Amino acid sequence: MSASAENNVVKENGWEEGTLLQKVMELVKQENLASGMESSKRVIEFQHPKDLEKILQLGLTREGLSFAQVEELLEKVVKYSVKTQHPHFYNQQYGGIDEVALTGAWLTDALNTNQHTYEVAPVFILMERFIIQHMISLFGWPEGDGIFSGGGSMSNMYGMLLARYRLYPDVKRTGIFGRKPLVIFTSDQSNYSFAKGASVMGIGMDNVISVATDSCGRMLPQALREEVAKARARGGEPFFVNASAGTTVLGSFDPFEDIADVCQEEGLWMHIDACWGGSVILSKTHRHNLNGIQRADSVSWNPHKMIGTTLQCSPFFVRHKGLLHECNSASATYLFQQDKFYDVSYDTGDKSIQCGRKVDAFKLYFLLSTKGMDLVEKKIDAAFSASDYLNEQLGVRPGFRRVIEKPQCTNTCFWYIPPSLRDQPETPEWWEKLSKVPSIIKARMVQEGTMMIGYQPLASKNLVNFFRLVNTSTPMTTNADMDFVLDEIERLGKDL
Amino acid sequence: MSASAENNVVKENGWEEGTLLQKVMELVKQENLASGMESSKRVIEFQHPKDLEKILQLGLTREGLSFAQVEELLEKVVKYSVKTQHPHFYNQQYGGIDEVALTGAWLTDALNTNQHTYEVAPVFILMERFIIQHMISLFGWPEGDGIFSGGGSMSNMYGMLLARYRLYPDVKRTGIFGRKPLVIFTSDQSNYSFAKGASVMGIGMDNVISVATDSCGRMLPQALREEVAKARARGGEPFFVNASAGTTVLGSFDPFEDIADVCQEEGLWMHIDACWGGSVILSKTHRHNLNGIQRADSVSWNPHKMIGTTLQCSPFFVRHKGLLHECNSASATYLFQQDKFYDVSYDTGDKSIQCGRKVDAFKLYFLLSTKGMDLVEKKIDAAFSASDYLNEQLGVRPGFRRVIEKPQCTNTCFWYIPPSLRDQPETPEWWEKLSKVPSIIKARMVQEGTMMIGYQPLASKNLVNFFRLVNTSTPMTTNADMDFVLDEIERLGKDL
Numbered sequence: 001m002s003a004s005a006e007n008n009v010v011k012e013n014g015w016e017e018g019t020l021l022q023k024v025m026e027l028v029k030q031e032n033l034a035s036g037m038e039s040s041k042r043v044i045e046f047q048h049p050k051d052l053e054k055i056l057q058l059g060l061t062r063e064g065l066s067f068a069q070v071e072e073l074l075e076k077v078v079k080y081s082v083k084t085q086h087p088h089f090y091n092q093q094y095g096g097i098d099e100v101a102l103t104g105a106w107l108t109d110a111l112n113t114n115q116h117t118y119e120v121a122p123v124f125i126l127m128e129r130f131i132i133q134h135m136i137s138l139f140g141w142p143e144g145d146g147i148f149s150g151g152g153s154m155s156n157m158y159g160m161l162l163a164r165y166r167l168y169p170d171v172k173r174t175g176i177f178g179r180k181p182l183v184i185f186t187s188d189q190s191n192y193s194f195a196k197g198a199s200v201m202g203i204g205m206d207n208v209i210s211v212a213t214d215s216c217g218r219m220l221p222q223a224l225r226e227e228v229a230k231a232r233a234r235g236g237e238p239f240f241v242n243a244s245a246g247t248t249v250l251g252s253f254d255p256f257e258d259i260a261d262v263c264q265e266e267g268l269w270m271h272i273d274a275c276w277g278g279s280v281i282l283s284k285t286h287r288h289n290l291n292g293i294q295r296a297d298s299v300s301w302n303p304h305k306m307i308g309t310t311l312q313c314s315p316f317f318v319r320h321k322g323l324l325h326e327c328n329s330a331s332a333t334y335l336f337q338q339d340k341f342y343d344v345s346y347d348t349g350d351k352s353i354q355c356g357r358k359v360d361a362f363k364l365y366f367l368l369s370t371k372g373m374d375l376v377e378k379k380i381d382a383a384f385s386a387s388d389y390l391n392e393q394l395g396v397r398p399g400f401r402r403v404i405e406k407p408q409c410t411n412t413c414f415w416y417i418p419p420s421l422r423d424q425p426e427t428p429e430w431w432e433k434l435s436k437v438p439s440i441i442k443a444r445m446v447q448e449g450t451m452m453i454g455y456q457p458l459a460s461k462n463l464v465n466f467f468r469l470v471n472t473s474t475p476m477t478t479n480a481d482m483d484f485v486l487d488e489i490e491r492l493g494k495d496l
Numbered sequence: 497m498s499a500s501a502e503n504n505v506v507k508e509n510g511w512e513e514g515t516l517l518q519k520v521m522e523l524v525k526q527e528n529l530a531s532g533m534e535s536s537k538r539v540i541e542f543q544h545p546k547d548l549e550k551i552l553q554l555g556l557t558r559e560g561l562s563f564a565q566v567e568e569l570l571e572k573v574v575k576y577s578v579k580t581q582h583p584h585f586y587n588q589q590y591g592g593i594d595e596v597a598l599t600g601a602w603l604t605d606a607l608n609t610n611q612h613t614y615e616v617a618p619v620f621i622l623m624e625r626f627i628i629q630h631m632i633s634l635f636g637w638p639e640g641d642g643i644f645s646g647g648g649s650m651s652n653m654y655g656m657l658l659a660r661y662r663l664y665p666d667v668k669r670t671g672i673f674g675r676k677p678l679v680i681f682t683s684d685q686s687n688y689s690f691a692k693g694a695s696v697m698g699i700g701m702d703n704v705i706s707v708a709t710d711s712c713g714r715m716l717p718q719a720l721r722e723e724v725a726k727a728r729a730r731g732g733e734p735f736f737v738n739a740s741a742g743t744t745v746l747g748s749f750d751p752f753e754d755i756a757d758v759c760q761e762e763g764l765w766m767h768i769d770a771c772w773g774g775s776v777i778l779s780k781t782h783r784h785n786l787n788g789i790q791r792a793d794s795v796s797w798n799p800h801k802m803i804g805t806t807l808q809c810s811p812f813f814v815r816h817k818g819l820l821h822e823c824n825s826a827s828a829t830y831l832f833q834q835d836k837f838y839d840v841s842y843d844t845g846d847k848s849i850q851c852g853r854k855v856d857a858f859k860l861y862f863l864l865s866t867k868g869m870d871l872v873e874k875k876i877d878a879a880f881s882a883s884d885y886l887n888e889q890l891g892v893r894p895g896f897r898r899v900i901e902k903p904q905c906t907n908t909c910f911w912y913i914p915p916s917l918r919d920q921p922e923t924p925e926w927w928e929k930l931s932k933v934p935s936i937i938k939a940r941m942v943q944e945g946t947m948m949i950g951y952q953p954l955a956s957k958n959l960v961n962f963f964r965l966v967n968t969s970t971p972m973t974t975n976a977d978m979d980f981v982l983d984e985i986e987r988l989g990k991d992l
């Protein structure tokens with residue numbers, strides 16, 4: 001036994017090695033965090049911040065905690081955390097995890113390494129390459145490249161960075177000072193990460209042009225064409241168009257072929273933000289929504305959103321080989337030595353704008369390979385079919401109203417009109433009253449812990465607060481779950 | 497039992513719930529990944545990329561894997577991954593994990609949520625606030641703010657973003673076109689993330705000025721002053737100075753007080769990149785290295801580098817309250833509704849340039865609170881003391897030569913001069929020969945799997961390839977480990 005092994009955790013922590021890991025295992029099993037959580041359990045045990053502070057009693061001591069204290073802390077963490085894996089958690093674009101995904105994440109943690117060189121992450125580098133090549137061929141690209149990034153927002157920024165670099169490679173060295181303002185186009189329904197990215201990149205949020213959408217939230221190609229012309233007329237330099245594959249609120253897919261035509265005519269980079277809807281590429285039934293993706297220059301995808309790979313899991317793809325490296329490399333000699341004894345083209349870290357990079361590829365590879373593509377597909381289709389059922393019900397149940405007639409993705413947006421507001425003229429005051437309903441019902445559902453659904457207004461469409469229910473593929477949502485949601489909203493809102 | 501619970505993982509995956517998690521547990525225990533790995537085991541089972549591809553046989557099928565196949569895959573992943581927790585892994589600025597850190601990471605994965613709102617991450621939001629406030633008071637700041645970011649590179653970019661925003665708030669909206677070139681100053685020993693960040697931000701790598709350092713790799717304040725004057729004379733706009741607390745290769749701490757004086761005189765933002773060396777603030781013996789940190793405007797810290805919190809764990813701190821939010825907010829109404837029923841000042845997501853954000857605060861809080869600050873301190877001190885011992889040995893053992901006399905952090909940089917090169921005139925040819933030694937010895941150590949140590953040249957100091965051995969606090973390194981390293985290098989290099 002080596003000298004260092006003597007300094008092991010048994011002595012350090014005062015309990016036997018593995019005990020704490022075992023405790024987490026038990027908590028996960030006991031609460032069914034990794035699968036099959038019963039919907040009769042609470043989604044959330046809500047406490048206001050000040051009260052939760054009192055419960056948690058956060059603090060650091062010189063001597064640390066006893067095992068009993070550690071157990072108590074872990075139990076509290078579990079108790080007061082939101083059960084995102086609960087069948088009735090529809091609050092965000094993520095949710096359940098299953099054992100396979102969790103296993104992948106756990107092993108990644110245990111093997112604690114960095115996805116920057118083959119030297120320290122040989123297995124994971126190969127898996128990242130494999131997944132990227134696999135997806136690229138699904139997109140119908142003859143070649144391409146990619147990288148797992150720190151989130152969808154960062155992936156979207158990668159798209160903008162590459163587009164800018166392709167246009168002006170010297171920006172990397174000399175910056176954009178003295179250039180004409182670079183202009184970005186994205187629909188008025190798209191994610192706010194383009195605004196954040198533009199701010200970071202020195203382009204500025206005002207140079208992100210909101211392109212009008214149709215009543216279903218899809219970008220109008222003609223409006224795009226006009227905005228590009230206007231920007232040029234103002235002296236700006238259009239360079240980047242984002243098309244969304246599954247917008248955050250309405251779940252709309254932009255018309256990619258038409259947008260690709262505009263981009264081609266105007267010489268603009270076409271990015272597809274498929275963070276949310278990209279997973280449909282794995283479904284024969286729903287992949288038509290992505291038609292045109294073969295013409296995109298770059299794509300962002302967040303499998304952690306729809307197919308339960310656990311946060312974070314955000315591959316970014318680009319159709320142009322070599323560009324990621326050219327745009328982002330800084331050639332740090334302490335990491336990317338060129339005199340290594342293996343093929344250094346496997347060292348991918350210098351393609352990244354990060355240095356250290358968490359391994360996120362393994363859990364995705366592990367999920368897809370273990371479950372098999374049939375089951376992955378079936379689960380995606382189930383999320384769509386539950387959403388279809390819900391949408392149908394919204395059309396027939398009194399008191400509910402759809403925001404759009406036929407959603408394209410698994411977000412379902414709707415108002416609940418409480419009894420006191422039914423059958424009345426829909427004056428501005430009426431809408432004002434209706435706008436208060438979601439936040440009250442939301443507060444009640446959270447207090448009772450029966451379910452969680454998000455709500456928001458949609459200023460771009462002049463719409464007051466409505467619910468957005470998100471179905472993901474894990475756990476599989478049933479029609480009965482959807483009935484439960486509507487019943488529960490009625491129950492919580494009937495006195496309003 | 498709810499309808500959705502019927503669709504549970506038992507049916508889905510074809511084996512009993514929890515079996516796979518149990519398998520990971522067993523692998524972790526069997527291989528001692530979470531603590532006390534014996535140094536007689538191999539650090540790495542090296543295979544060239546093409547061979548490893550053959551071994552792994554990556555592929556996706558329609559039907560998925562049987563349990564036996566899954567087990568085989570997991571075993572291969574473990575076998576061919578680098579054991580960064582091995583006592584003789586000194587290759588990077590991270591390494592061992594212990595059970596406590598891993599437990600925190602595992603529970604974070606299992607509770608799969610997003611650190612953007614109190615609504616979905618109540619416990620973790622409070623822990624993030626707590627840790628940030630705790631560190632801010634250790635820095636000696638009267639107030640401040642912070643956020644866990646996607647890595648040290650991103651934290652460093654946060655510093656640059658805030659500095660730019662403070663100077664020109666309208667950059668957020670209108671970009672930096674038409675401005676004088678903004679100029680960044682950082683030492684010639686600092687991390688390459690400043691160059692990458694400058695490229696991303698539209699500032700350009702040429703506007704990152706490398707400030708000269710002394711023979712130990714510490715920034716020369718007078719050189720900084722001169723570079724600032726030169727940049728102004730060239731028509732540039734200096735705005736940001738980075739001072740390093742623990743440089744990547746040499747481990748140097750810049751003279752913060754002197755740099756703070758220059759920043760004050762010149763009206764520049766002072767950032768401290770304490771990604772690597774920041775952990776010394778937890779040690780009474782070594783925190784003097786950070787003297788002057790109370791005057792910094794912002795600080796980056798990567799506890800995953802020295803104290804084993806598992807990747808990634810990257811808090812960023814800023815002394816100016818409110819600035820993070822002002823600079824980065826985009827007010828997405830679907831996440832940051834202002835009519836929520838709880839105090840929305842706890843929703844921290846809009847301070848971030850990300851949207852979704854992995855929870856990284858819990859494992860740090862859990863590690864510090866569970867182990868206690870005494871033990872955390874003792875382990876940091878042990879890393880320093882092993883490094884001291886190694887440095888001493890380098891001075892007395894024939895064939896070894898230090899790169900700097902007295903390292904300030906736990907990186908130890910040295911050459912090994914093989915027998916055939918000893919006692920010879922040190923001509924350019926001699927250095928050329930010496931420069932080949934580390935890569936050969938590295939290839940041999942990796943092939944044998946006995947240890948891993950990095951090497952690199954240092955162009956800024958005109959130094960050819962040398963070893964950089966990094967000690968972290970987990971597992972605790974002993975003097976015997978250091979003797980092993982020197983013996984092993986001698987053994988592997990004696991014929992050179």
Ligand SMILES: Cc1ncc(COP(=O)(O)O)c(C=O)c1O
Pocket residue numbers: 354355356357589646647648649650687689740742743744769771772798810
């Ligand atoms: C001094 C220093 N700063 C910043 C970084 C970048 O941190 P990260 O790898 O988390 O991006 C590193 C990484 O090694 C570093 O050594």
Ligand SMILES: Cc1ncc(COP(=O)(O)O)c(C=O)c1O
Pocket residue numbers: 093150151152153154191193244246247248273275276302314850851852853
């Ligand atoms: C359509 C879309 N794109 C991008 C993002 C941003 O992804 P991330 O949260 O990983 O940054 C989101 C997040 O909700 C999204 O819905």
